[in-house]
Amino acid sequence: MPPREPLFSVVARDPQSRARAGMLRTAHGIIETPALFAVATKASIKALPVWLWEAAGVQAVVVNTYHLLLAPGADRVASLGGVHQFARIPTPVFSDSGGFQAFSLGVAFGRSVSKVVRSQEAADGSRASSSAQNGALSRITNDGVQFRSHRDGSVHLLTPEASIRVQHLLGSDLIVALDECTDPLAPREYQEEALARTHRWLAQSIAAHQQFAPETRRRLGWTPALYGVVQGGRYEELRRESARFVGKQEVDAIAIGGSFDAGDIQSAVHWVVEELPESKPRHLLGIGEPEDIRAAVREGVDTFDCVQPTRLARHGIAYGPNLTRLNLRNARYREDSAPLDPTCRCMTCRSGFSRAYLAHLVREREMAAATYLTLHNLFALNRLLREERQRILSLGRSNDSAA
């Protein structure tokens, strides 16, 4: 099913680093990389109508297999024409496998554990994971992930095959093999065990993908590109091993997932990229702190996705100058007549809204606050990626200028 055009081509490389600028081609358009995929878990960017996606600089979005499976259901989306038609999405769509929900609804459930931890916490192990998962809604088995729906308690088993089948039904352009996102505080032995499972699941995912491809091609006229996921936690050995393994598989692209040590994401990415083939696009799952994005781009990552810009917006935080965080709930913004960022060209900033006004909307819980800030935050982060791309294009001479 290779289309005439390659999925991905590198347009320019930064001679000083591993950074590269590229083009990711899908049936719904070309993504200019490095790029950020906006998160649209339930086929909607929260607080941002699709009419404003372009204004926010959105090139592509990420929807979620688990969430769409629960509602409105993969079959329904398929029968209504696929996710692009159903949600009137004009951009390419990347769907996540549901692997992350195994983590957030499983070991992370009810604990304040994120996939990125500070080494301090990891070291003291104060919240060390125990097998006692009080009330967790998901459980990893060797066959897949068993979920108890957080909406109605119904039980669902998401196997690698099921995840791929759902993603084909959704009609995503870019799909991801089911993987296990581990608890960053889990011991190494567990990381190894989980890694073996993720690799086994990848083989099953590839088989399923190849099995469903002909039917999907008939139905949609094209087939999605498959991402295999590199895991391995914070261990260099495991990360490299995983990257070598995934890089050799019959996948179209590579995603780097799992748990990280805050401030050390860059080295984890570094190890992985060293082992990966040059030709395939690389996606860093769930990472979106501006500093982390900048660092990962230098390490050769092409695409990102993160809830950070949209969630922070709904929580009243806007990116200020140089992508610093402005917590608009803080008293000091109540009389601040400055725009969020004087150098920003987004609609929110160009409309002339002051921090004081936006802070007022946030305090009053006006829904427009979420919209204005979401637009701004996405724009600001997309601008970072756009500038990175420009920098690479201007520094790097287009070597394999296949495009």
Next chain:
RNA sequence: GCGUCGGUGGCGGAGUGGUCAAACGCACCUGGCUGUAAACCAGGCGCCCUUGUGGCUACGCAGGUUCGAAUCCUGCCCGGCGCA
């Protein structure tokens, strides 16, 4: 004027003899958020003190009863309602 009910922290509102610096909301202050269980969650919120099973001042005002009062009694001030 008589009767009656009531006056609690910025606001609303519990409490009606000790375990009350006073539930719970709201407001306010601050922190967190990295493949979205998240327009969410957590902490603080009389004054002093670094701390605490710490000190001080507090439940309209002034007295009183009691080992002990936001809670009981008396008077006063203020408000709602009813009757004149």
